[in-house]
Amino acid sequence: MKQDHPKINFGKTGVLVINLGTPDSTGWLDIRKYLKEFLSDRRVIEVNPVIWQVILNLFILTFRPSKTAKAYKEIWMKEENMSPLLYYTKRQAEKISKNIDDENVIIDFAMRYGNPSIKSKIKKLHDEGCEKLTILPLYPQYAAATTATVCDEVYRTLMNMRWQPSLKVVPHYESDNLYIDALVNSINRKLESIDWKPDLIIASYHGIPKKYFDKGDPYHCYCHKTTRLITEKFNTIDIKTTFQSRFGPEAWLQPYTDKTLEQLPKEGKKNILTICPGFSSDCVETLEEILIQGKESFLESGGENFDMIPCLNDNEDHIKLLTSLIQRNT
Secondary structure, eight states: OOOOOOOOOOSEEEEEEEEEEEOSSSSHHHHHHHHHHHHTOTTTOOSOHHHHHHHIIIIIHHHHHHHHHHHHHHHOBTTTTBOHHHHHHHHHHHHHHHHHOOTTEEEEEEEEEESSBHHHHHHHHHHTTEEEEEEEESOSSOOIIIIIHHHHHHHHHHHTOSSOOEEEEOOOOTTOHHHHHHHHHHHHHHHHHOSSOOSEEEEEEEOOBHHHHHTTOOHHHHHHHHHHHHHHHOOSSOEEEEEEOOOSSSOBSSSBHHHHHHHGGGGTOOEEEEEOTTOSSOOIIIIIIIIIIIHHHHHHTTOOEEEEOOOOTTOHHHHHHHHHHHHTTO
16 A cells, blocks of 8 residues: 655755844843853853853843843834844845745745744755755854854754755855955945045954964954955055954953044044944944944044944845855855
């Protein structure tokens, strides 16, 4: 007697665009849940896990959620009821899908921390018949605490799957011509919209602890490479690389963005434009840390004009770049 075989979807290629993550809301519990997942990642915090979990649960997760919630409330998109990072990542996936327009390719997005999770989206793509999977981490400059931890979570998910899809991971793209051109175009658009000339452009990248660099993480070099390539195509205003968002008492990559912004007016540089090339979407680190806090401290230190160039977000240049990266790796 012939047994009925369950219906199996097949023949599709899934593409998962992955960003860092976001809390589900600005509520204290949602912020705490998000921070716990993020700060429990051993690639993010390379400290003895037993000691770190005591510090994390007794101290950091008691006090930090309130401060983080305040920052998110400053930039939360109330009409959409989501963070800018989630909004733009979703838009990127939608626009890439329209660009590729292939019924056998399914474009989706996920977050490394928070929702929608990598695990849930890989399962969804598998259920839709994706026998091939392309992962695009939205980090132009590779770092173990970003790109590598995305790969870790993808591999953990695949380890528990009986029928695994074939896998490709899009590599870092800090020097891709389309990426550099998109950044230069974004600078030019901003310059056309303001009525003052910057004395300097600050290229602010997310920092990592210096000890990660000393252990061999290439992130620092990739950031400087991006700035150099931007400068080669845009050489009318000096561009300085700095690093933001440090956490804890240990040394991080320098120079620090916040300290640089406080010092610049004393050096006679009172008109500053900032750009954050390492962030694919505007988020709490760009909108609250740079455009709100950074601007405030710069002006209080004697600065006169300050503005930030938006991240590439879902603009046409960025979608062209992301589409090209995917097409080269599927």
